[in-house]
Amino acid sequence: MARITAGVATSHVPAIGAAMDLGKTEQPYWQPLFKGYEYVRQWIKEQKPDVIFLVYNDHANAFDMNFIPTFAIGCAPEFKPADEGWGARPVPIVKGHPALAAHITQSLIQDNFDLTVVHKMDVDHGLTVPLSLVFGQVEAWPCLIIPFAVNVVLYPPPSGQRCYDLGKALRKAIESFPEDLNVQVWGTGGMSHQLQGPRAGLINQAFDNDFLDRLIDDAENLAKVPHINYVREAGSEGIELVMWLIMRGALNDEIELKHRFYHVPASNTAVGHLVVENKKA
């Protein structure tokens, strides 16, 4: 049977991708950030996941104003990196796992999570920057990836509770897939940031660190935090953090923290990163 072994959470700031693509990672501005990802680069080589279920959001690239799905699962064999207005990032094509994606779709919808099913979708920095951070600059991504896009652009996004519950249903879905697969679930976006209006540049380190603490060992209560708290305290774009609760819900109640990193700033944003493993039964 397929099993979920671990989770990764990380911010997905576009400027991080640009820094890698333009060879700026050794510059003093970026060097401390990339240092925070050295652990995961080694760890992932030992873990060798077969599939990553990657929770992210599209930033008005695959979905424009015409269609804004709350939860969209990518069921295609492959997904191209999006041209976000300055040419596509020079990163590999993302290969999917259509059979597992179809199984998850059936299971989640029958568990009352009404997904939008997508067979053609370009993937933007929300998905490709986490892959670059974890795998580095590679010729091909070393595993299959199921993109799972959550609306956090048009308010309101799904609640933290909804995301957490979806994660739990996702655990059930993946663990009932008959093939023997090592699956990781990643949650991306955040941490505190605001990209708009006179309050742009808001960073809330206390909020972010409390979120990290509670995601690890008080997720049940963290899931109850309403939207207004995110947008008020973590910025209008900080609400991306609800996506991390999908990852958390998919993991066991008891998890082992392998790595935790927090850094300000990357462009306009606070960067957070966690590596967690399911405790062996």
Place this chain on the structure above:
Amino acid sequence: MTTKPYHDIPGTIIFDPEMAQLGYHLNQFANSLMQAANREKFKANERAYLDEWAMSEEQKQAVLARDYNQMMQLGGNVYFLAKIFSTDGLSFQHAAASMTGMTQEAYAQMMLNGGRRPEGNLYKEQNNG
């Protein structure tokens, strides 16, 4: 506009379904700039290109002036509007700085110093709320 709990957050416009309806054509115009051919057309004659879209005159003027706060007041969303400043060759940080009224340098320095602090920035003053 109805009163919503997030209307008392200072300096912030939440892109909700009402704003999305107001900004539909503005945002679709912005996203058309994801295609290189449209970027060229826009750069060659901004006014003529804008006139191809069913936007309000106010929205067009805000685009011509690159007044991002005004564009957002009129239903623009930053991820759509990003295609306009990308067409101009400008970064998210540059655009964000322009919305705060700070210089690019002062804004970048504020971010290096840990960003805009939450203290005093979470609720509008009772008087101007």
